[in-house]
Amino acid sequence: MINPKRTYSSFISDVRIAFILFMVFAVSHAQQAEQIPEVMVMARVQKDRVLLRWGTTTPVSWLRANKYGYVIERYTITRNGVLVDPPESKSLTGTTLLPLPLENWEQEVEQNDNAAIMAQALYGESFEVEEMQGGLAQIISKSKEIEQRFSFALFAADLDFKVAKMGALGFEDTDISPNEEYLYKIIPKIPGEILKVKSGIVSVKIKEPEPLPKPIDVIAVPDDKSILITWEYAMFKPIYNAYHVERSEDGNTFARLGDTPLVNLNDKPGSPARRMFYVDTLPQNNKRYYYRIVGISPFGEEGTPSDVVSAEGAKKLTSVPHISRYEFNNSGGVVLNWEFKKESESEISGFQLNWAAQEKGPYRTVQSNIPASSRTTTFTNPEPSNYFRIVALGKNNQKATSLTSFVQAIDSIPPKMPIGLTGVVDSLGVVNIKWEANTEKDLLGYRVFRGNLDAEELSQITVAPISKNTFVDTVQVKSLNDKVFYQIVAVDKRFNMSDYSEKLSIKKPDVVPPSSPVFKSYNQKEEGVLLQWINSSSQDVFQHKLYRQKVNEAKKGWQVIFQTDTITSYLDTDVGSNIKYRYAIFAEDESGLLSAPSTPVTITSKKDVKEEQLIKGFSVVADRTNKNVMISWRKMPEEVTEITVYKSKKEGKPVLFKQMPNTMNRIVDNAVSPGNTYVYSLKVITKQGNHSKVETKEVVF
Structure with missing residues (x-):
């Protein structure tokens, strides 16, 4: 510990700092040498002022800034909730802000250890750490002197805001107004050709200051002549960077344990600490002691003390059962x-x-x-x-x-036989089986057995007992065996085996389509087209499907017109006259697989009625008074099933206008406009599917 009673001159000339317990608020920043250094700044609002604390991210940038100083600029960006455009700027430092000269530190050093650390870091002829046992002390002893100065300077500034201001790492802005929002910019005045350092920026709203929270989750764990105190650290890491532990013997009057605040040396990059720990050595057991924790902010403020916890030291048991x-x-x-x-x-x-x-x-x-x-x-x-x-x-x-x-325990009773075995296999040969889970408490798992023939002994396919009552297997689907068989055996922790489950038979998926049927002959009949074929020779054929399509409407695809299991002929009566049709027949097996199609046959159906005699009295009359066109014809004979009317403007493409039953003989077109010539076409379809000749009329509207 630094001795404040030493003379200032001897202290400044050569201090060997022994307080290795307190290290590094910012040693981790020294590892960012490959990045452009910058100023990191934070702010806190108090009743009548704004406190600013900053530090550079590398030892070299801190050393240069101590020489060239900083400038602080403030920008007012809102006032009473209204944006200030453009922001009002103000220089808070006037001249460059530098650490106080050496002679200004003497009085403060005699009274303040943190001031002594900062002064030695800034002006000391040497800055060494005493050799001590332990990995941390050895690492610090081997580090560069400037890094030691940098780290201890930032640490001292964190614990004492007055020292931070003296070392040009803190500032108070007292010229503030309520309900305003400021943006502060800390600018290092280091020439760019020497070192580039990014400025630090922080924004602050002037409002009632928020009280610092009290540490939480404080726990006291008793031991033999000692008590371990632990509390939440990670949650308040942005608020507190050091703590005091206070102890009381009566629960009312508390005294601090040690003069130096505690910092968390377990908080490392990539492995952040969640809690802080402190072990208090007791003079005696069986006496209750009371503890509370006080946090210290980077501005040197002390927060609200935590709730009080208590514990008694307890002698360890001298015997173990x-x-x-x-x-x-x-x-x-x-x-x-x-x-x-x-x-x-x-x-x-x-x-x-x-x-x-x-x-x-x-x-x-x-x-x-x-x-x-x-x-x-x-x-x-x-x-x-x-x-x-x-x-x-x-x-x-x-x-x-x-x-x-x-x-x-002694156990010779095997588990019960597994029951409820079910399973399915997909087209890729993946088998999923499951069964009811056994209820024995000492159950170790299950063994799975598989075979390809019902009469053969099944072979075990699991290396060790499986714990779940499900199993996934893979089998060859393209094989001579169309089934696969499974059995399950339950095993307990003493390796007693149950009886085999009932054998499960699973049919493999059928991936081979049936052979194709072949057309034998076709004939034109008055009733339609007669088709004959030879059925597929495959044993698992479920049905045959006959497809048809109009050649001139091939884009519409094929239409199933007949399905059968054993019949080998079909008379297609649903055909029109002089229309070219294409026929194909497929075989479908029990698994739903379709064969390749037969060689298609193409047939043009014959004309069996004189359709031109069916349309009589077709007329089109323009009614300009009622703004419509009347289309009429004589009543159709019974053999007509459908009447179709097409409409277009002259030189235009006809489109379907109406489809009607044979009971109608007139329609009215209200969708007409003056100055146009309309073309109407009439066609009928008979019960045999024959189409009449198209009759066309024009009308000028």
Whole structure:
């Protein structure tokens, strides 16, 4: 620890800093040498002022800034919630802000260790760290002197805002107004040709200052003549960078433990610390001590103390129980015996028995309140595998736990046979099987067996028992066997095996389509087109499908017109006259696979009626008074099933206008406009599917 009673001159000339406990607020920044250094700045609003704290990110940039100084500019960006455009600018430093000269530090150094550290970092002839045991001290001893100066300077500035201002790392802006928002810019005046350093920027709203929070989740853990104090660190890391631990013997009057604040040396880049820890050594056990935590902000402010916690030091137990033997009684329970020193019984309130199904736990308490004089107990419901621990409960909340003892029950009863076995196989040969899960507590898993023939003995395909009651397998679908067979065996932890499950038979997917049928002949009949074919020769054919399409409407695709299982001929009566048709026939098997199509046949159906005699009295009349066109014709004979009217403007492309049954003989077109010539075409279709000759009329509207 730095001795404030030393003379200033001797202190400044050669201080060997021994307080290695407090390191590095910013040593991690020194590792950013490959990046352009910058000024990192933070701000805090107090009642009548704004506090600014900053620091550069590298030792070299800090050293240069100490020589050339900083300039602080302030910009007012809003006032009473209204944007100030353009922002009002103001220089807060007037001249360049530099660390105070050496002679201005003497009085403060005599009273303030943080000032002594900052002065030595700025002006000391040498800056060394005493050789100490431990990895941290060795690393610091080997680091460069400028890095040591840089790190300790930032640390001292963090703990004392007055020292920060003296070292040109802090500033107070007292010329502020309520309900304004400022942007502060810290500009290092280092010439660019020497070193480029980015300026630091922070924005601040002037409002009522927020109180610093109190540390939370403070816990006191008692031990023999010591108490471990731990509290939440990560949540308040942006607010506090150091802490004081305070202790009281009556819960009212607190005194700080040590003159130096605590910093978290476990907080490292890539592995941030979640909590802070402090061990307080006690003069005696069995006396209650009270503790609270006080945080320190980077502006040197002390926050609200935490809630008070308390604890008593407790003497460690001098004896540990040891499980010496076990045996099974006639009821199947486990009788446990252990050893524990008789003279240590006065230190404990009793024992408890902990149990787990596996060595790594978790352990649960299965018996408590076992008397301190007892050395045996019985566990009545053992599992196939049991792990036991005996815990001695000290009167001061101390615990002493025995080593784990493994007890295995005798088991010759196999699990029940698995039931409910089901499964499916997809087209890629992936088999998914499942079954009802066994309920035995000592179940280890299941073995899966597979075969290709019903009569053969199945082979095991699992290397070790599987824990789930499902299994995924892969089989060859293109093979001579159309089925695959499975059985399941349950295995317990003593490797007792159940009976084989009932055999599951799964049909493999059919991936080979049937052979194609072949057209034998076709004939034109008055009723239509007669087609004959030879069915597919494949054994698993389910049905044959006959398809048809109009050659001039091939884009519309094929249409199924007939399906059969054994019939080998079909009379297609739903054909029109003089229309070219194409026919193809497919075979479909039980798996839904279609064969390749037969060689298609193309047929032009014959004309069997004189359609031109069907349309009579076709006329088109323009009614300019009612602004429509009347289209009419004589009543159609019964053989006509549908009447179709097409419409277009002259020289235009006809489009379908109306489709009607044979009972109608007139329609009215209201969608006409003066000055146009309209063309109307009439066509009918008979029951045999024949189309009449198209009759066309024009009308000038």
